[in-house]
Amino acid sequence: MGIGRVTLTTALALALAACGGGGGDSGPGPIAGGGGGGGTPTPAQCSVRDRQDWSLAVLNEWYLFPDLIDTSVNPNSFTTVQDYLDALVAPARAEDKDRGFTFITSIEEENALINSGSSAGFGVRLGYDTVNNRVFVIEAYEGAPGLAAGLDRGTELLEIGTSSTNTQSVSSLMASGGPGAVIDALGPSDPGVTRYIGFRTATGVSGAESIVKADYALDPVSDRYGVRIINDGGKLVGYLNLRTFIVGAADQDLRDAFQTFKDQGVTELIIDFRYNGGGLVRIADLMGDLMGGGNVGQIWSKTILRDSKSSENETTNIASAAQSIAPTKIAFIGRGGTASASELVINSMLPYLGNNVALIGTNTFGKPVGQFGFDRDVCDDRLRAVTFKTVNANDEGEYFSGLAGVVPNTCRANDDIFTQLGDPSEASIATALDFLAGRSCTAISGGELRTAQSAGGQQLLQPDRPNAAQYQIPGLF
CATH class of the missing domain: 3.90.226.10 (2-enoyl-CoA Hydratase; Chain A, domain 1)
Structure with missing residues (x-):
C-alpha cells in the first residue's frame, strides 16, 4: 500500500502518462500496499470489456512478473474488471507473489485519501472475534463521529440498526451471516448514513447512540497516543x-x-x-x-x-x-x-x-x-499493478x-x-x-x-470489495 517515490525519472513519468497514468507522490506512482478492488465507471463508453482490455495492456507492459500472467483467460467470462484482473494474475497468486496486490480503484477516492486524508464513515477500525462472534473497535480516529459518540479502542458493538426500534444484535448477525452481515448492517460509507449502535466500552460502560457518518481526516499520527x-x-x-x-x-x-x-x-x-x-x-x-x-x-x-x-x-x-x-x-x-x-x-x-x-x-x-498507478480519467479508474x-x-x-x-x-x-x-x-x-x-x-x-486482515486475536472486518480508504487501512468503517 504505498504510493509514490518522489524521484521518478522523467522517462518513467512520461511512460506512465502515456498509459493514462502519471508520476508524482500525490497521484499515481510507485505504491507499496495490498488489496483488491472495484472502480466506479460512469461514462457510457467505459464498458467492462473496454476497461478489461485496457487493464490487460497495462499488465502486459508493466507487470513485474510477465511470465505469471494468464493471458488465456477469456474476459467475457467475467462481469467485473477486478474479477478479470484476479484471473490474469492467478499464476502469481499461486506462487504467493501477488496476494490481491493488483487492483482497480477510484482515482477520485484515492486522491482524496492521499492529498487530504479524507474519508467518510464512523472513523473506527473494527475487528471480530472469530470464536465468540463478537465485534470490537480496535482503533478510533480523532475528529470522527465514532469517537465523539463513545466508540474507542476496546469498545464492543452489541446491536446495530437504522433506528432504535429496528436493531439487530451483533451476535445474531454474526450467527446468521458472519462478518458480511455486520458489514451490511453498518451500511455504505457515505456522509449522512445513520446507524443506531448499542455498545459497551472497555471499562464496562454501556451506551447507545445514533451515529451519522461524515467526512473526517485520517490523522496518520494520533494526537492522543501517536x-x-x-x-x-x-x-x-x-x-x-x-x-x-x-x-x-x-x-x-x-x-x-x-x-x-x-x-x-x-x-x-x-x-x-x-x-x-x-x-x-x-x-x-x-x-x-x-x-x-x-x-x-x-x-x-x-x-x-x-x-x-x-x-x-x-x-x-x-x-x-x-x-x-x-x-x-x-x-x-x-x-x-x-x-x-x-x-x-x-x-x-x-x-x-x-x-x-x-x-x-x-x-x-x-x-x-x-505498485505503480495507471489512470484512465474518463472512467475514474486507477489500476494499481505490481510493477x-x-x-x-x-x-x-x-x-x-x-x-x-x-x-x-x-x-x-x-x-x-x-x-x-x-x-x-x-x-x-x-x-x-x-x-x-x-x-x-x-x-x-x-x-x-x-x-492482511489479521489483528491480534481479532480478524479485521473487511468488505469483499473495499473502498479506497479500506484498501489502505483494512477494517476502517
Whole structure:
C-alpha cells in the first residue's frame, strides 16, 4: 500500500502518462500496499470489456512478473474488471507473489485519501472475534463521529440498526451471516448514513447512540497516543505509532515526532506498525532519513522493475534531515496486517542496526513488491499493478513469507485491545520494552498465518470489495 517515490525519472513519468497514468507522490506512482478492488465507471463508453482490455495492456507492459500472467483467460467470462484482473494474475497468486496486490480503484477516492486524508464513515477500525462472534473497535480516529459518540479502542458493538426500534444484535448477525452481515448492517460509507449502535466500552460502560457518518481526516499520527516518551526505569524510550503511510501529511507528523525524540536525547525507539498496511513510499523514505543520523548518503533501498523496464530501476540514499537521530536499538511492533511500506522500513534498517532490531508481535504480511498507478480519467479508474520489488542496502528482499524469518530478533506478543495504544502496559509495548532492556522473550514462528486482515486475536472486518480508504487501512468503517 504505498504510493509514490518522489524521484521518478522523467522517462518513467512520461511512460506512465502515456498509459493514462502519471508520476508524482500525490497521484499515481510507485505504491507499496495490498488489496483488491472495484472502480466506479460512469461514462457510457467505459464498458467492462473496454476497461478489461485496457487493464490487460497495462499488465502486459508493466507487470513485474510477465511470465505469471494468464493471458488465456477469456474476459467475457467475467462481469467485473477486478474479477478479470484476479484471473490474469492467478499464476502469481499461486506462487504467493501477488496476494490481491493488483487492483482497480477510484482515482477520485484515492486522491482524496492521499492529498487530504479524507474519508467518510464512523472513523473506527473494527475487528471480530472469530470464536465468540463478537465485534470490537480496535482503533478510533480523532475528529470522527465514532469517537465523539463513545466508540474507542476496546469498545464492543452489541446491536446495530437504522433506528432504535429496528436493531439487530451483533451476535445474531454474526450467527446468521458472519462478518458480511455486520458489514451490511453498518451500511455504505457515505456522509449522512445513520446507524443506531448499542455498545459497551472497555471499562464496562454501556451506551447507545445514533451515529451519522461524515467526512473526517485520517490523522496518520494520533494526537492522543501517536508520540510518547516512555520512562523505562530511568531510560527514555521514544514511542511512535504510525497508522498509515497513505496520507501525504504524515511527513510533518513524522518530522515533529523525531524532533521530540531528538530534543529528549532518545536513542532507543519503539515503532508501532501493528495495523499499518503501508502507503506512500516517499514517507517510508523519509523515515529512513529521520532514523539515518550517521548514515547520510548510504543506500536506503533499491527499486527494481522487470527486465524490460530496468532502465527505470532506482536507488534511494539516506538524505540529511534536520530532525534526524541515530538510534542504537529499535523494536518494531508488527502483526499480520503490517505490510509493504512498513516492511520496507524494517527491512531497510537491518543493514545498519542488525542485531539491535527486533520484530514484536506476530509475523508480518510479506509484501516486498509495490505498485505503480495507471489512470484512465474518463472512467475514474486507477489500476494499481505490481510493477517493482524493493531490496535493502545488502540486496535483501524477497520476504514473501513475512519478516519473522528475516529480522534477527523476534518476540511474540499479544495485541491487548482493552489497553490504549501508547500505554507502556499494553502487551506489545511492554514486550518491546523488554527487548530494549535486554530481557528474554518467546520468538515468533516465521511459518505462522499471514493475512492482511489479521489483528491480534481479532480478524479485521473487511468488505469483499473495499473502498479506497479500506484498501489502505483494512477494517476502517
